[in-house]
Amino acid sequence: MNRVEGRDKVTGQATYAYEYDVEGVAYAFVVQSAIAKGRIRSLDASAALTTPGVLTVLSSADRPELGDTDDPELAVFQGPEIAYHGQAVAVVVAETLEVAREAARTGVRVEYDEEPHDVRLRPDHPGLYRPKVVNPGFPSRTEKGDVEAGLADAVVTVDEVYTTPALHNNAMEPHATIAVWGPDGDLTLYDSTQGPTGHRDITARVLGLPPERVRVVSRHVGGGFGSKGTPRPQAVIAALAARAAGRPVKLTLTRHQMYDMTGYRTPTIQRVRLGADAQGRLTALDHDVAEQSSTLKEFAEQTTVVSRVMYATPALRTDHHLARLDVPTPSWMRAPGETPGMFALESAMDELAIAAGMDPIELRITNEPDAEPGSGRPYSSRNLVACLREGAHRFGWARRDPEPGIRLEGRWLVGTGVASSTYPAYRRPTSASVSVLNGDFIVRVAAVDIGTGARTALTRIAADALGASPEQVRVEIGDSDLPKATLAGGSMGTASWGTAVVRACEALLKNGGKEATADTTDEVGEAADFARHAFGAQFAEVRVHADTGEVRVSRLLGVFAAGRIIAPKLARSQFIGGMTMGLGMALMEQTITDPDFGDFLTDDLAQYHLPACADVPAIEVAWIDEEDPYLNPMGSKGIGEIGIVGTAAAIANAVHHATGHRIRHLPITPDKLLI
Amino acid sequence: MRPFDYVRAGDGRQAVGLHEPGTMYLAGGTNLVDLMRLGVAEPDRLVDVGRLPYDRIEPVPDGGVRIGATVRNSDLGAHPDIRRRYPMLARAVLSGASGQVRNMATVGGNLLQRTRCGYFQDVSKPCNKRAPGTGCPAIPGEHHNLAIVGHSDSCVATHPSDMAVALTALDARVHVTGTGGDRVVPMPGLHRLPGTDPQRDTVLEPGELITTVELPAPPVGRSTYRKVRERASFAFALVSIAALLDIDSDGIVRECRLALGGVAHVPWRAARAEDALIGSVAGEEAYAAAADAELALARPLPRNAYKVALARNLITSTLRELAP
Numbered sequence: 001m002n003r004v005e006g007r008d009k010v011t012g013q014a015t016y017a018y019e020y021d022v023e024g025v026a027y028a029f030v031v032q033s034a035i036a037k038g039r040i041r042s043l044d045a046s047a048a049l050t051t052p053g054v055l056t057v058l059s060s061a062d063r064p065e066l067g068d069t070d071d072p073e074l075a076v077f078q079g080p081e082i083a084y085h086g087q088a089v090a091v092v093v094a095e096t097l098e099v100a101r102e103a104a105r106t107g108v109r110v111e112y113d114e115e116p117h118d119v120r121l122r123p124d125h126p127g128l129y130r131p132k133v134v135n136p137g138f139p140s141r142t143e144k145g146d147v148e149a150g151l152a153d154a155v156v157t158v159d160e161v162y163t164t165p166a167l168h169n170n171a172m173e174p175h176a177t178i179a180v181w182g183p184d185g186d187l188t189l190y191d192s193t194q195g196p197t198g199h200r201d202i203t204a205r206v207l208g209l210p211p212e213r214v215r216v217v218s219r220h221v222g223g224g225f226g227s228k229g230t231p232r233p234q235a236v237i238a239a240l241a242a243r244a245a246g247r248p249v250k251l252t253l254t255r256h257q258m259y260d261m262t263g264y265r266t267p268t269i270q271r272v273r274l275g276a277d278a279q280g281r282l283t284a285l286d287h288d289v290a291e292q293s294s295t296l297k298e299f300a301e302q303t304t305v306v307s308r309v310m311y312a313t314p315a316l317r318t319d320h321h322l323a324r325l326d327v328p329t330p331s332w333m334r335a336p337g338e339t340p341g342m343f344a345l346e347s348a349m350d351e352l353a354i355a356a357g358m359d360p361i362e363l364r365i366t367n368e369p370d371a372e373p374g375s376g377r378p379y380s381s382r383n384l385v386a387c388l389r390e391g392a393h394r395f396g397w398a399r400r401d402p403e404p405g406i407r408l409e410g411r412w413l414v415g416t417g418v419a420s421s422t423y424p425a426y427r428r429p430t431s432a433s434v435s436v437l438n439g440d441f442i443v444r445v446a447a448v449d450i451g452t453g454a455r456t457a458l459t460r461i462a463a464d465a466l467g468a469s470p471e472q473v474r475v476e477i478g479d480s481d482l483p484k485a486t487l488a489g490g491s492m493g494t495a496s497w498g499t500a501v502v503r504a505c506e507a508l509l510k511n512g513g514k515e516a517t518a519d520t521t522d523e524v525g526e527a528a529d530f531a532r533h534a535f536g537a538q539f540a541e542v543r544v545h546a547d548t549g550e551v552r553v554s555r556l557l558g559v560f561a562a563g564r565i566i567a568p569k570l571a572r573s574q575f576i577g578g579m580t581m582g583l584g585m586a587l588m589e590q591t592i593t594d595p596d597f598g599d600f601l602t603d604d605l606a607q608y609h610l611p612a613c614a615d616v617p618a619i620e621v622a623w624i625d626e627e628d629p630y631l632n633p634m635g636s637k638g639i640g641e642i643g644i645v646g647t648a649a650a651i652a653n654a655v656h657h658a659t660g661h662r663i664r665h666l667p668i669t670p671d672k673l674l675i
Numbered sequence: 676m677r678p679f680d681y682v683r684a685g686d687g688r689q690a691v692g693l694h695e696p697g698t699m700y701l702a703g704g705t706n707l708v709d710l711m712r713l714g715v716a717e718p719d720r721l722v723d724v725g726r727l728p729y730d731r732i733e734p735v736p737d738g739g740v741r742i743g744a745t746v747r748n749s750d751l752g753a754h755p756d757i758r759r760r761y762p763m764l765a766r767a768v769l770s771g772a773s774g775q776v777r778n779m780a781t782v783g784g785n786l787l788q789r790t791r792c793g794y795f796q797d798v799s800k801p802c803n804k805r806a807p808g809t810g811c812p813a814i815p816g817e818h819h820n821l822a823i824v825g826h827s828d829s830c831v832a833t834h835p836s837d838m839a840v841a842l843t844a845l846d847a848r849v850h851v852t853g854t855g856g857d858r859v860v861p862m863p864g865l866h867r868l869p870g871t872d873p874q875r876d877t878v879l880e881p882g883e884l885i886t887t888v889e890l891p892a893p894p895v896g897r898s899t900y901r902k903v904r905e906r907a908s909f910a911f912a913l914v915s916i917a918a919l920l921d922i923d924s925d926g927i928v929r930e931c932r933l934a935l936g937g938v939a940h941v942p943w944r945a946a947r948a949e950d951a952l953i954g955s956v957a958g959e960e961a962y963a964a965a966a967d968a969e970l971a972l973a974r975p976l977p978r979n980a981y982k983v984a985l986a987r988n989l990i991t992s993t994l995r996e997l998a999p
């Protein structure tokens with residue numbers, strides 16, 4: 001099925017947050033802190049205020065009143081303290097964007113009492129502590145069996161440190177908001193968000209309004225990858241600016257500003273210790289991470305939780321340590337936790353296979369668990385082995401000589417690698433309604449399409465549930481006035497929204513009337529206790545130039561077991577997109593933090609390299625038909641994130657096979673292969 | 676962006692006449708407009724030279740070619756004579772930026788584009804090149820992709836152009852016009868090392884306008900341009916090389932041209948390597964000796980020593996590839 005809004009998008013008719021025509025709109029531009037730690041001594045906006053065209057300036061100098069200030073990232077302009085470089089310190093509102101921007105640049109004089117900052121994550125950071133829970137609510141530390149004994153008994157061991165750099169989501173559409181206050185004090189936010197309902201509830205709370213006085217409209221969203229999963233400061237700032245100016249206000253963050261204010265993936269320093277017996281069976285698995293958050297807020301990425309899911313082992317320890325630095329608050333970025341965690345675990349598994357003289361696929365199959373190792377819960381379904389076998393067949397793995405560094409084509413060393421991937425199958429309560437209009441069906445749910453094709457998938461789901469053709473179904477999403485829904489995140493959008501849509505459709509068929517609604521709170525709450533995860537096997541072939549260290553990926557294959565695939569065309573795009581992002585993570589993406597100035601150095605798309613078309617080979621995607629009755633009425637698992645999860649390790653393992661060099665520190669840039 | 680005047684010049688003389696202190700020439704704008712947005716360049720006036728009648732690529736009687744300063748990068752890279760007779764130049768141009776940028780970018784603007792050093796582009800930070808006397812934070816800080824030769828305590832930036840590397844290897848002559856009249860600046864020689872005044876990228880005087888780049892007849896030999904970067908396209912070079920090699924029937928190197936990009940404040944003509952190579956017996960040993968002769972000059976910074984190894988490998992492997 002093609003995208004239902006495809007025509008709107010390619011003809012420019014699809015309206016994104018910044019593009020709504022609002023009468024009398026003014027423009028806002030954010031002023032950011034120039035230091036990473038300290039206090040604002042004085043803030044003088046008089047030059048901006050006397051600039052022709054400037055309407056108003058807001059800052060902590062005249063602290064705007066807010067409701068709930070519990071979230072310090074959203075409690076903007078509440079005090080002089082600076083927690084990170086690039087934090088919002090003021091906003092200028094003007095008749096035009098150009099005037100706002102220039103006045104923000106030159107018309108707001110901020111003087112600081114600067115304090116020494118600390119922005120460098122290191123494994124021996126004195127501030128490292130164990131958070132109580134890690135995102136979204138897992139215990140920080142788990143221990144089962146005797147890890148030290150398991151390692152002592154092992155015939156082969158691996159004990160290595162792997163690091164991943166800070167990474168930025170870099171959604172195509174910037175974080176943008178138009179705020180419009182109605183005559184009766186109601187607020188409408190046209191916003192780029194991954195969840196209109198949650199966005200409304202949170203912004204309402206921060207602004208001290210009841211949620212029914214706020215409406216969030218997000219009909220089309222140009223990507224988020226997690227960074228739009230919760231409101232960002234610009235939504236609150238736009239609302240405050242519009243109130244102060246007495247006019248609707250448009251506010252977008254620039255690409256540079258997005259680097260500071262919209263979240264990023266924490267850098268990680270992971271130590272993995274593995275032990276195995278002579279048959280390759282794990283005797284112990286120990287996975288520990290040091291990562292960072294800001295001084296404002298604790299965000300602890302669940303980096304080592306994957307080790308509770310993947311392999312059978314009698315002794316398992318997973319742990320997280322967090323340093324609170326003078327940096328922006330990290331947040332969700334496509335498969336938070338799984339992505340950096342699996343880079344380390346799956347690199348270590350490759351090292352273990354080599355140490356044990358085993359094929360890396362066989363090693364993984366040998367360690368296939370009967371139940372989830374961390375929890376002991378049964379899997380609702382698990383088909384990692386089938387993915388590995390199918391992938392091995394498609395990729396021609398049987399022909400592979402495991403010897404590293406021996407295949408030279410011209411000056412290019414060729415190698416292949418494999419890694420597993422996994423992602424949990426979540427579901428959250430959602431409501432939906434369906435009504436009949438002139439023989440057609442109108443489905444309403446406050447879901448959102450962030451580019452994944454959610455609108456199309458829901459059309460398909462509703463059509464199937466109603467026994468109607470997709471042409472008869474119109475899906476309305478992207479508006480918090482619609483029945484409340486969970487966010488497009490955690491690869492759970494389709495599962496959560498789809499359940500509610502199916503239940504509403506079933507109710508309609510049953511009552512035979514004009515309208516029906518459903519709320520899945522009870523259904524989701526009462527679900528049986530299973531470990532629910534999608535799995536995948538990812539294969540890479542790379543070429544590494546023997547003289548220059550350049551790495552080119554010549555083949556990528558992903559085979560996934562993700563429940564029933566609802567919309568194959570969209571699913572393929574999601575897998576390919578995830579794998580492309582994983583390729584970027586493997587080879588080029590990194591945000592460099594400047595220890596002296598305390599800011600991000602590579603904060604635009606010329607300096608932060610994302611894969612270009614020339615980097616991306618023809619990616620092959622396949623899936624296993626998986627029947628899992630314990631998921632949801634569609635039998636689906638999420639597909640938005642798993643594609644990224646195993647890619648970096650598969651590529652790093654292939655680089656090792658090509659060159660004999662094990663690169664444990666991403667990204668794999670030429671310098672690391674030259675020396 | 677602060678307000679500025681904009682005028683379009685009809686011819687070179689008029690452009691020069693319109694140039695006053697605070698004026699900058701605007702060609703494709705792909706670098707200058709970016710720098711204006713960032714606040715790095717703050718001209719009072721832009722004189723648009725992008726449509727001056729220097730848009731031709733013409734043969735000259737001595738067998739060379741004249742390339743107008745406003746010829747677009749994409750037209751230069753696609754020009755049949757350039758591709759056939761100066762392949763290293765065509766390849767260098769096409770390895771730069773993206774198709775969209777090359778459609779806008781001009782020859783003059785490409786030569787005079789500014790460094791991509793991150794501190795230079797961030798006005799909140801010190802930088803001797805942008806704000807003389809404020810210091811060079813790249814030396815203690817981020818210099819992974821900065822210079823290994825010819826740098827100073829004041830500045831370790833690199834010149835980012837690919838095209839300029841090929842022009843340097845080809846002995847290009849840059850024709851300029853200014854209030855002081857017309858003159859010809861040879862390459863190498865247009866760009867300068869940072870010394871104590873890194874704010875000056877080139878030897879051009881304020882208001883001097885590039886009109887044409889002239890190339891002598893192409894030297895005999897096989898040539899290429901090879902660029903190493905962190906992604907396969909749309910990235911600046913870590914190290915690049917423009918190379919030409921001609922070996923006589925006795926296996927002796929008759930002619931050799933080598934220039935490196937990404938290693939210095941200027942497109943770096945590897946003259947020592949050329950001298951070492953010309954007259955010697957072609958082969959691995961000679962290539963390695965040539966690379967070593969050049970890289971004896973290298974003074975890598977703490978975090979860019981990999982560029983020395985990379986430059987060395989690039990010189991030897993490119994020469995090996997060019998040998999028949």
Ligand SMILES: Cc1cc2nc3c(=O)[nH]c(=O)nc-3n(C[C@H](O)[C@H](O)[C@H](O)COP(=O)(O)OP(=O)(O)OC[C@H]3O[C@@H](n4cnc5c(N)ncnc54)[C@H](O)[C@@H]3O)c2cc1C
Pocket residue numbers: 606699700701702703704705706707708709724744745748770771772773776779780781782783784785786787788835836837838883884885886909910911912
């Ligand atoms: C994202 C990105 C990636 C890029 N990647 C590469 C790359 O990989 N390799 C590479 O080589 N380049 C790269 N570039 C740079 C690009 O090649 C230059 O921006 C371009 O060549 C500049 O040409 P222009 O005509 O747009 O110059 P403008 O931006 O108009 O001008 C640049 C400078 O030259 C001056 N100037 C222009 N014409 C004249 C003239 N005739 N006489 C005197 N002064 C003049 C201007 O005053 C200005 O100072 C990249 C650029 C971008 C934006």
Ligand code: SF4
Pocket residue numbers: 790792793794795801802803804805810811812813814821829830831832873
């Ligand atoms: S290397 Fe040059 S351009 Fe970069 S910060 Fe130092 S002085 Fe400025």
